Amino acid sequence: MKVDWSTFWPRIxxxxxxxxxxxxxTLILGSIIGITIxxxxxxxxxxxxxxxxxxxxxxxxxxxxxxxxxxxxxxVAISPLTRAIVGTTIGTWAAIFPMTIAASFGIARVxxxxxxxxxxxxxxAAKAMGASPxxxxxxxxxxxxxxxxxxGLTFVTISLIDFSAMAGTVGGGGLGHVAxxxxxxxxxxxxxxxxxxxxxxxxxIAQWIGNTLSRKIMRR
Amino acid sequence: MIEFQKVAKTFKLGSRxxxxxxxxxxxxxxGEIFGIIGFSGAGKSTLLRLVNLLETPTNGNIQVQGVDVxxxxxxxxxxxxxRIGMIFQNFNLFSSRTVAGxxxxxxxxxxxxxxxxxxxxxxxxxxxxxxxxxxxxPEQLSGGQKQRVGIARALATSPDxxxxxxxxxxxxxxxxxxxxxxxxxxxxxxxITILLITHEMHVIQEICDRVAVMENGExxxxxxxxxxxxxxxxxxxxxxxxxxxxxxxxxSLLAEWRKKGGEQLYRVIFKGEIASDPVLSKVTKKFNVDVxxxxxxxxxxxxxxxxxxxxxxxxxxxxxxxxxNELETLVTVEEVLI
Numbered sequence: 001m002k003v004d005w006s007t008f009w010p011r012i013x014x015x016x017x018x019x020x021x022x023x024x025x026t027l028i029l030g031s032i033i034g035i036t037i038x039x040x041x042x043x044x045x046x047x048x049x050x051x052x053x054x055x056x057x058x059x060x061x062x063x064x065x066x067x068x069x070x071x072x073x074x075x076v077a078i079s080p081l082t083r084a085i086v087g088t089t090i091g092t093w094a095a096i097f098p099m100t101i102a103a104s105f106g107i108a109r110v111x112x113x114x115x116x117x118x119x120x121x122x123x124x125a126a127k128a129m130g131a132s133p134x135x136x137x138x139x140x141x142x143x144x145x146x147x148x149x150x151x152g153l154t155f156v157t158i159s160l161i162d163f164s165a166m167a168g169t170v171g172g173g174g175l176g177h178v179a180x181x182x183x184x185x186x187x188x189x190x191x192x193x194x195x196x197x198x199x200x201x202x203x204x205i206a207q208w209i210g211n212t213l214s215r216k217i218m219r220r
Numbered sequence: 221m222i223e224f225q226k227v228a229k230t231f232k233l234g235s236r237x238x239x240x241x242x243x244x245x246x247x248x249x250x251g252e253i254f255g256i257i258g259f260s261g262a263g264k265s266t267l268l269r270l271v272n273l274l275e276t277p278t279n280g281n282i283q284v285q286g287v288d289v290x291x292x293x294x295x296x297x298x299x300x301x302x303r304i305g306m307i308f309q310n311f312n313l314f315s316s317r318t319v320a321g322x323x324x325x326x327x328x329x330x331x332x333x334x335x336x337x338x339x340x341x342x343x344x345x346x347x348x349x350x351x352x353x354x355x356x357x358p359e360q361l362s363g364g365q366k367q368r369v370g371i372a373r374a375l376a377t378s379p380d381x382x383x384x385x386x387x388x389x390x391x392x393x394x395x396x397x398x399x400x401x402x403x404x405x406x407x408x409x410x411x412i413t414i415l416l417i418t419h420e421m422h423v424i425q426e427i428c429d430r431v432a433v434m435e436n437g438e439x440x441x442x443x444x445x446x447x448x449x450x451x452x453x454x455x456x457x458x459x460x461x462x463x464x465x466x467x468x469x470x471x472s473l474l475a476e477w478r479k480k481g482g483e484q485l486y487r488v489i490f491k492g493e494i495a496s497d498p499v500l501s502k503v504t505k506k507f508n509v510d511v512x513x514x515x516x517x518x519x520x521x522x523x524x525x526x527x528x529x530x531x532x533x534x535x536x537x538x539x540x541x542x543x544x545n546e547l548e549t550l551v552t553v554e555e556v557l558i
Contacts (some may be wrong), residue, residue, distance in 0.1 A: 125312035128272055130301040130324040143316040
């Protein structure tokens, strides 16, 4: 049975909204956690402003444990935790929780990589001017890494759209859910086509915003 | 102003120990420009970083304005750093901030009110001649302009001391001259004591009052620039001085001189006042000897003359001997092997 497009459009619009909500919420929460972890990882490195072997190792191991797990398995594996914290494993918010955790560790590495590429001389200069470690983090590290960081976050956003579709298949709602139930399980090619086109448009928009913002910040 | 007493710094690289600075004792007086010269790896960069505690000494005592820096707390160290400006070989400007933003940065750290920051930044940019570049970003500037911004930024908190880490090594000769003149102006007009490190002897020659030569973590020679230039003792010092002062013609020219049956050459060195006195002419006239200046130069060092000439004499043997005897009482004369 094919869908009746005259009544199905609102369903598509609603699902698109859910996908956007999942991606944006995850991006916000994941950035807060991920940037914090990434900064901690960088400043506790050997020879850096807050060198701390224990913290560095712990974070490093944690990231290396979580990152290689394929998201669809991670999603299912932590569902007991999701149920304990969100109260359910079905729906948009139940998808945002595992997405945020996975995204945080991805963002942490992106942040760390961007910070490592800052010229150490600039950090030394700030130190020589009497900046405290906290001042160095907020007035040197973050502003100096912001341009490439936004490109990194754009990259993460696009994988989040991917994550959201996977979350959709296990009850997370959004376009992934629509594509799976109507397009795949009910063999409706038109639904599949529409969801694919919307996903492509979403990715294009995210990339455009990221490029524009980073260009503005890097002035190139 | 800055006092190093038996200062040493050892780095641990794995199981290996590197003695970057060994038993250094020097003192830098208020208002002077003090240069430390050495080849790369001599330990001068580490020594410089001990002054504002970017590196901590493993041994010995460093006093800055009478305060033993090793006794300071982290907070006091940050305060001390505001009284010591620092500039770098690679400028180390913040690429995310404008020229004005870079100069304002240390003032923001110090909690200066916004309005005052604005005035001070304008004043500093005027001082370094970059008022029209306030809103540019560092990547839009030339090397010399970047270093001017670095200097303005280092002077923002009105420090008493400016330390320069190879400040001109990344610049072309013209721009180097420009930056050196600016540093001289910082020293003369603002009365700021300057401690610089370099591997270029002409930097020392142009602006320093005193110099220390470093090798393998040790100070091997130090004194006024005039003294060290005119009477270098250590072979390394002599090498540095030869790099800016060719005091000997090339071997091929000397060979030609020999082939033409050239006479014995003598090096005559004039220092200070004597250089403006016609000594050579007077003495040779007295004994009826002709003098021929083959090679050499007369230069100004710390506002004093310094002449270094290769000469030959024509006349009878006894007369030349008398000339040499009399000259030796007035200036330095050496026979030169050809």
